[in-house]
Amino acid sequence: MVDSYLRERSSKDWKKSEKHGAAEWLAERWTSIALIVLTGWALWSAYGLMGQGYDAALAFLRLPLNAGLMALTFVITVWHTYMGLNANVLDYFPNSRLIKLVSFIFCLLLLIAALGGLFLAFKV
Amino acid sequence: MTQPPNAPKAVYRPLSPHLQVWRFHITMLTSILHRATGLALVVGAVLVAAWLVAIGLTASGCCPQAYTVFLSFAASPFGLFIWFGLSLAGFIHLTGGIRHLIWDMGLGFELKSANALSWWGLVLGIALTVGFWAVLLATGKVVL
Numbered sequence: 001m002v003d004s005y006l007r008e009r010s011s012k013d014w015k016k017s018e019k020h021g022a023a024e025w026l027a028e029r030w031t032s033i034a035l036i037v038l039t040g041w042a043l044w045s046a047y048g049l050m051g052q053g054y055d056a057a058l059a060f061l062r063l064p065l066n067a068g069l070m071a072l073t074f075v076i077t078v079w080h081t082y083m084g085l086n087a088n089v090l091d092y093f094p095n096s097r098l099i100k101l102v103s104f105i106f107c108l109l110l111l112i113a114a115l116g117g118l119f120l121a122f123k124v
Numbered sequence: 125m126t127q128p129p130n131a132p133k134a135v136y137r138p139l140s141p142h143l144q145v146w147r148f149h150i151t152m153l154t155s156i157l158h159r160a161t162g163l164a165l166v167v168g169a170v171l172v173a174a175w176l177v178a179i180g181l182t183a184s185g186c187c188p189q190a191y192t193v194f195l196s197f198a199a200s201p202f203g204l205f206i207w208f209g210l211s212l213a214g215f216i217h218l219t220g221g222i223r224h225l226i227w228d229m230g231l232g233f234e235l236k237s238a239n240a241l242s243w244w245g246l247v248l249g250i251a252l253t254v255g256f257w258a259v260l261l262a263t264g265k266v267v268l
Binding site: 029032033035036039042047050051054057058061070074077078081084085088110113114116117118119120121124 | 176
């Protein structure tokens with residue numbers, strides 16, 4: 001009985017923000033599903049590259065498909081991370097704009113560093 | 125007038141996950157672990173970004189030693205300890221995330237099912253980590 005009641009309610013009624021509707025809640029779920037696939041690919045690739053050295057790693061990243069998937073993995077990871085950090089900030093420091101700002105800047109720098117490194121490896 | 129005359133300016137709200145008032149149970153532990161492992165995985169994202177930066181700097185000639193420096197950390201005993209911790213956090217976060225996705229579909233909310241899902245997620249996360257490292261060691265990808 002509990003299950004059927006909640007199944008009717010869950011996706012329709014829960015976690016709707018006054019400002020964003022269900023968009024953020026849905027984004028958390030879609031990025032989770034995407035990351036199951038993308039981190040699985042990344043883990044499999046890391047397994048293949050282990051012990052192969054610098055040349056193999058560079059050759060791997062210079063393939064457009066691998067570079068594209070790596071960039072996508074990082075964009076979605078950082079997006080998911082940002083939402084996760086914000087959920088913690090909201091729960092424990094609900095009035096702190098500073099922590100929210102620090103979390104945003106950290107995620108932005110992380111993304112710039114990863115994509116910058118990838119760009120150098122792919123292009124230069 | 126939008127507020128009653130004596131409305132308090134700031135309302136006290138207990139902060140999630142209410143550790144002071146909840147009795148310990150497995151869904152509580154796995155919920156806390158899901159947050160903790162998510163935070164731990166930020167370190168993993170930083171390390172993967174560092175790997176990309178190291179390859180990029182080496183390839184561009186800006187810092188030819190960058191990849192060697194990264195590898196000397198990554199393959200050190202401390203580095204392996206960090207990778208092990210990250211893989212444990214990753215697999216527990218993965219199974220925890222799948223558990224949340226199941227709950228988000230409105231399934232598994234009966235007390236017994238919720239507890240079982242939590243236990244299975246935790247055990248599976250640990251088993252996947254042990255299996256992953258067993259394969260790495262058995263194939264010689266990681267040497268202690």
